[in-house]
Amino acid sequence: MSYVNPSSLVSTEWLSKHASGPDVRIVDASWYMPATKRDPRAEYDEEHIPGAVFFDINDISDTDNSLPHMVPSPEKFSSRMRKLGLGDGNRIVIYDGSGLLSAARAWWMLRLFGHHDVAILDGGLPKWKAEGRPVDDVPVMPAERHFTSRINNFMLREKDQISRNLTTGREQVLDARSPGRFDGTEAEPREGLRSGHIPSSFNLPYNKMFNSTDGTLLPADRLKTLFTETGLDLKQPVITSCGSGISACILAFGLHLLGHNRVSVYDGSWTEWASDETTPVDTRNSHAD
Template sequence: MRPPSRVSISSILTPAAFKSLLVSSKTPVIPLDATWYLPNVGRNGKEEFMLERIPGARFFDIDEVKDSSSPFPHMLPSTEVFNKAMSDLGITREDTLVVYDKQANFSAPRLLWTLKIFQHPSIFILDNYPLYKQEGYEIDTKRLSAVEEAIPARSTYESPGAIEDRVVTYSDLRQVIIEPLFRKKFNIIDARPYSRWTGDAPEPRPGLPSGHLPDSISIPFNEVLEDGTKEFKNSSKLQELFLAKGVDPDKPIIAMCGTGVTACVLETALGKSGILPEDKAVMVYDGSWTEWAQRSDDKFIIKGKQ
């Protein structure tokens, strides 16, 4: 695997900074709601968007805009599918996009990463929607119908293409894992809860074994967020956390989780931490544990602590 190309981390906006951006931006600012819930939660992000949203927001459905030929959930779409989704939302490459989700910082980083992979020029993440509400900023609670939610002014969106060397496939990761000496040249960080990483707790998808990859590092995504507000921790706290966990900034970093969603929380946090050299960027294993646990040999599914 060759090192990934470097793309600068998008800005992380406080609610106040987001409101300032709406006033100061010389290009249209479009909020994108990326709310997504684990299948065992029993909630629907799209349905909640129809009831409540930031004014002017549009809904980007990571469960719909995906590689529909894959048996694994919300894998990255092709450039053609991505372009169509953006066009259907009335988005152009001149627009400034601000992503958010109703769980604070859970699925919005996945959309942030997707937009970076497809090279949208101007993207930010709101840190975060519950704080935005708590601080009294405007919320649109008009109940939308499917017709009202549709964006009438369809655009023509053309991405220059995906940055493929920032996306890790199963075959890429298997090549790393097979040889113990080779895999020690990488940081493999796992954002799932620690008890799923050890194999003590079940995965949310029935029949999927829990556990972890050999030599992987457990960094549950909540650890990069403040306990109360779920904001990203500041840079110094993040640096301390990643270094204490054993992340070596001089080695390539592969982030994973259950299905490639909260891995992007770690990817965003690593960018904010400032520990990465200028020529390094975080790679994300798109299929993550859901794919690995179904395709890998049992000897590469580890239970217990390392």
Template sequence: MLFSTARSATRRFLPVKEKGRRAMSASSEVDSSTPSLVNTEWLKQRLKGVKLLDASLYMPAQARDGLSEFKAKRIPGAQYFHLDEVAEPNTSLPHMLPSEQAFAAAMDALDVSNEDHVVVYDGLGIFSSPRAWWTFKCFGHERVSVLEGGLPAWESSSGPVSTDSVSNEQLQRPGKAVRSPPSSTRYKAKLDHSKVRSAQEMLANVGSKGEAVVDARSPGRFIGTEPEPRPGLKGGHIPGAYNVPFPQVLRDGKQLKSPEELEKVFSNAGVDVNRRPVVGSCGSGLTASILALAVHQINGKVIPIYDGSWSEWGMLSDVPISTETPPNTV
């Protein structure tokens, strides 16, 4: 049965028949109300006027733990936004978007209101924080920014850090709220379906080619010559996808390149992000968010992301998979 192994991961998304309307709204939406990137000097001047969230999450190969590092040191006033905890609990797929009620409950636990300007950062510079940025955008929170360069840039600029102890109860509160959300919340979340794609919609797009799929994984994983880090996944990519490995949009692995440089990166991969609707994909929906943040620097649009990404597609038994080299023309 189609998508039987995906479990409940896509149960909240719109059916395929909505795709045409959704693609139109996604391609025409421009977000210019709040800067998606802020630098360290900007933050120093507004440190007490924003809600800071450390969204550090690392891959197993990086041998680092975001929660432990947060407990050791953080930007003063920051709270920990655990991407694997503020996520759908009833799926085997990693850090999938939670329900509206669960996200709202987590925001209450973090004392974040709908009016707050949220600034997210991570311990690498630009890695997991864009996923938190995209998550807030998905639930209708427009006032959210990423700290360019993250904690490394903050420390390099002599920004203050806190090493005060943090209680385990405080750290566990958002995750508990997600697993057992109350019937009512102060925070109001509304999932914007135009910013998310399901496996069914991605399959429909293989035939329609209505959206250009940009895959943030490495070239080896994209064509199936490099093994997937998660067991049980086949190699390759969604047919018709374009390969834009996320390190290509970064400078020194810590900051996004200029809008002009970013536009060239996508163009070199065969995608004109100003002329064609784009959807992001990667291994688990994490590094695709880096591409989403990059596109936002070019044209102000918040592109949709295939939330299940290759963690879902690569385990399905009845979807097409390609191992061809990346196309270089649209």
């Protein structure tokens, strides 16, 4: 089988051929967990794919919210995109320095705010560099471009909706964290958070979705098998979750490639859920054999 939405994933070869196209815009959306001590902006300034602008996930967020990198207002998102030269009529290609992690968050945000001509670079910057393709440190000064925000609230879930779903069961919840964090045997990287998962969740660690050789995404048939082996019903709506709303977007991207069009992301994810002492937490995998 093939991806249902193959245009959402582009190869390094494709980008190499089309990078200079008049309507193609390249975006570096690198972000790393604080514990890694990596500075994505500094790394971007040191080297990036020529012409790429930097999408700062921590800045392009609701910075008044105590939770990390929550979705900003449509006005702020439009303003930031305009200044990056990203807007209506652009074919936007996103990559990150991990291969595929935060690029999926930027992809999801652009679609959330109504821009659908957006793709992710398969294998990201690591694959691009491994193939000897060019990088530079030249500052990019984009011309501003109008961005029309049309937020699609069907793609976004908040804590009260997750709470109601515990009773209704209308949507399946798929968690991208590691098995240890999911079942409560491994401590959360954010200090003070309870371990475990939202009751009745399914678990698919996002890093299982990649080829071990080059970090590219698995082909469609293997990707579909991964999702179905969790117990997920691909004909029913899915909410993806993770630690703070980043890797949940990788699951959402994988489901999108397979043609699933009823997928939303729990923006606050485990950081929000586990911080509230009134929310129920499970450490048993109710879907295990």
